[in-house]
Amino acid sequence: MTDTTPRTPSESAATPAPDASGTLDEALERLHTFGPERDGWLSNHAPMAVEALVRHGQAPGVHRWLDHYRTKLEDMPDRFAEITPVNWEEALGDPRRIADWAAYFERETTDRPWRDVLAEWWPRLLPGIAGGATHPVIRVGHGVRTLLAGEESGPRVRELAHALGYWAARHQPLPPLTPLAPAPSAGDALAAVARVPDQSGGIRTRLDQLTGFPQWPDAPVSGAEEARERLAELVRAATHRYAAYGHGEPVMLVHAATAPNAVLRTLPALPPELWAPSVGAAWAASAAVTAAYSPAAPEALPAGYAASLTADEVFARAAAHGDDHTIKFTDTALDVGDATALAAALRSVELNPPAL
Incomplete structure (x- = not known):
């Protein structure tokens, strides 16, 4: 059987140990009350940055980093209208629906395994990969890496839901x-x-x-x-x-x-x-x-x-x-x-x- 396990570009690069301190989950819980953007469309990079910091042994400084980044965070915007498996196409690429999309994917990843949700939505979202200056797909990549590397905790699954929701809202071919x-x-x-x-x-x-x-x-x-x-x-x-x-x-x-x-x-x-x-x-x-x-x-x-x-x-x-x-x-x-x-x-x- 062919080995289809993807490797990073450097086959010899050591893989850092997963976070055992709980810092990443704590940081994600802090962040999930905020939206994925500020000032209309500038991206919230904090979930991606803290994942990278923790992964590379910088967990002790994560909360201090978040304290500095706090001025760049805005609350999750208000809901607009519920997204369902029936009406999702009309909401795709509508940034007014950021909170609606986050809620939709939170429900989806609660009711079904996150891998199933990702596999269903990946081909739908790929054509809009450049949307949001590519930040949504980057956030998805960080979220998936975390889930694959360790415990599939609630904050980590929710992070993937928010990342997918951001991509759906900013989908732009x-x-x-x-x-x-x-x-x-x-x-x-x-x-x-x-x-x-x-x-x-x-x-x-x-x-x-x-x-x-x-x-x-x-x-x-x-x-x-x-x-x-x-x-x-x-x-x-x-x-x-x-x-x-x-x-x-x-x-x-x-x-x-x-x-x-x-x-x-x-x-x-x-x-x-x-x-x-x-x-x-x-x-x-x-x-x-x-x-x-x-x-x-x-x-x-x-x-x-x-x-x-x-x-x-x-x-x-x-x-x-x-x-x-x-x-x-x-x-x-x-x-x-x-x-x-x-x-x-x-x-x-x-x-x-x-x-x-």
Whole structure:
């Protein structure tokens, strides 16, 4: 029988032990009274960041980090109208329904195993992977990783419900795209992505300008194992690219790597027949962010940059820095695990403003 267990981009990377302190569940319980956004559409990154902090041994500082982040949290918005298995399609992509969607998925994951709910909704949500600047799928990836790594506690299942609800509310398909010349590797494909002409607006304005992406992979994905390999390749390429191109938009460009990594993290909870279709969606998300925010030219790093640092030391710097995007990107870079990925993570620490 073929081994279809997905691995992170770095096969040799050590897997941190699951949280035994209870800190993650405590943090999630604190967070679930708040909505997934603030100021109209800016994302609440706290559930994702605290999961990464706990996973990498930073649990003692999580509540202090949340105390600082509290000013960026808003209460869950009011309910609008109940979502049901009959009327869900009319509510898909309606941000007014954020609280309705959270309640819907709370009911679904109470009545049925969370894996069944995820498998049913994954193909429905994938076409809108770029919605919410890819934050909803990233939140799903963190939530699934936690459930797969340890106890399926109430707060962890509820976190997945809120993540799926956020994705459903912000579901936004990309405009019709023309398939361009195929690229032999994920790195070549990202390098061939054309920048959008007008980079003066927000992400929704930029995504509306997309017209086509290079074809990648350059041949149909043949099965679950290949899907895992292609996703790992994409995550690695996008993480490496940040080292040279992250200066263009240090916050937004992290999503070119963290969004496909969220898909990769979710694969082991999905039926194998859903793995191959996930590759195309992950590529679309990564390419869209690259087109929207990449600068015109790279910046070379000094020789030996970050060479003396271990993975634990790089993550400790990200945790002390405190920026949510930096923490999540460094978490993905540690999944990749090689020297270029660690250099990219350190670059994100330097480029993004500190939060602590």
